[in-house]
Amino acid sequence: MISIRGLEKSFGDNRVLRGVNLEIAKGEILTIIGPSGAGKTTLLRTLNWLDVPDAGTITIDGATIDATRATKRSIKQLRSKSAMVFQHYNLFNNKTALENVTESLILVRKLPRAEAEARGRQLLERVGLSDKCDTYPSFLSGGQQQRVGIARALAVEPKVILFDEPTSALDPEWVNEVLAVMTEIARDGMTMIVVSHEMRFVRNVSTRVVLLDDGHILEDGTPEQVFQHPRHERAVQFLRQADLQ
């Protein structure tokens, strides 16, 4: 369903992605791991054009975009296929939890307000926050904010949800509540791409792990394959250093 071909991205002299190729099937729960600076977050962010690649093509659910020929329309079409959950939540500060979820329903999907709010309440209930509908983000805990972030992502009914280190800014006690919600979404068959080193999620939920190193895909396989039988010495080193084995 998702096809990434020859993706390249540099920030100045720093080549972050060096020709990444990746095919992801519908319903896969793909976790991207790798050392800091390997390009994990950049790879994720190119998928909804928050970072603009220098070369390569991305196809999500039939919407194809070529880095060298991107138009406003093709960007909009690509973005309509995905939603993102951010490390620092990035909830709309001036909107309540409910408004955070309904904003895209009203502005993009053009639903009537009443219908959008009904849908928004449903989604907040699904992430266990039906009592926080009218609360502004600054009054929510980190875990609650991230669950609103997930509800906001679900609202756009994406083909894939991109998670950028969704638990790494959270206090330990909040990690579980976010992981529980993510696990539930995974069980419902959502395709997910997750940049994370959260081993509980990787072991119990991920169906596939990709190890990115220096802008290349070094390892690609089931969690079992990648963690127990890495094929590259560099991968063994990283897994040992990061205490992931």
Add this chain to the structure above:
Amino acid sequence: MGKIFDLSFMISTIPPIVGKLPVTLWIVFLSGAIALVLGFLVAMVRYFHVRILTQICKVYVSFMRGTPAMVQLLVAYYGIPIFLRAINASLGTGFSVNGIPAVVFAVFALSLNSGAFMSETIRGAMLAINAGQLEACYSVNLSTWQALRRIILPQAFTNALPALGNSFISLLKETSLVFYISVIDMMAQAKITGSRSYRFFEVYIVVALIYWAVCFLMERVLALLERHVRRYERGIVK
């Protein structure tokens, strides 16, 4: 030599001076509104780095901030009629220079002046908003315009409000310069009233107190507005 300080005279000058308060307030209101729109437009041009216009806006802001408001008033007062006459001469049009009330020049100059300051306030307030807010908008497929209207600008306005309040208060006080271009505002009336009796100190005390009172009211309104726009922020325990 009469009294050192003539209280009853001072009180008697209040009605004529307060009578010109509407002139002052109208200038503040009109210039403030135009300045806000102008400041917003300039801020948008510079926020999005619109080619050519950005350069023009930079020169505009630099000039307006770099020259005294009084000089700007005089340049507008003497310059616009000359400009109109030049247009009349070259295009054969018949704009009447004498038909323009002086207050128009005052509003013109003060809006341009205040707009320059406000544009920097608004631009700064927009830059202060975390890029994550805009990214979140794009991640749920909002257009740039939708993102600005619903998310970025409301937050920028909240950030800008204290400094915009400053600009409005400065504007109120700068209106006291318009008597230089023959507009009869509170300050001009105070000078006229004072010159009849040569008791300037009393009238200036009156005019000072009125400016202060208006300023005080503006501060109250701003405080209420600020409390409203900051409702989504968690207060800090003080």
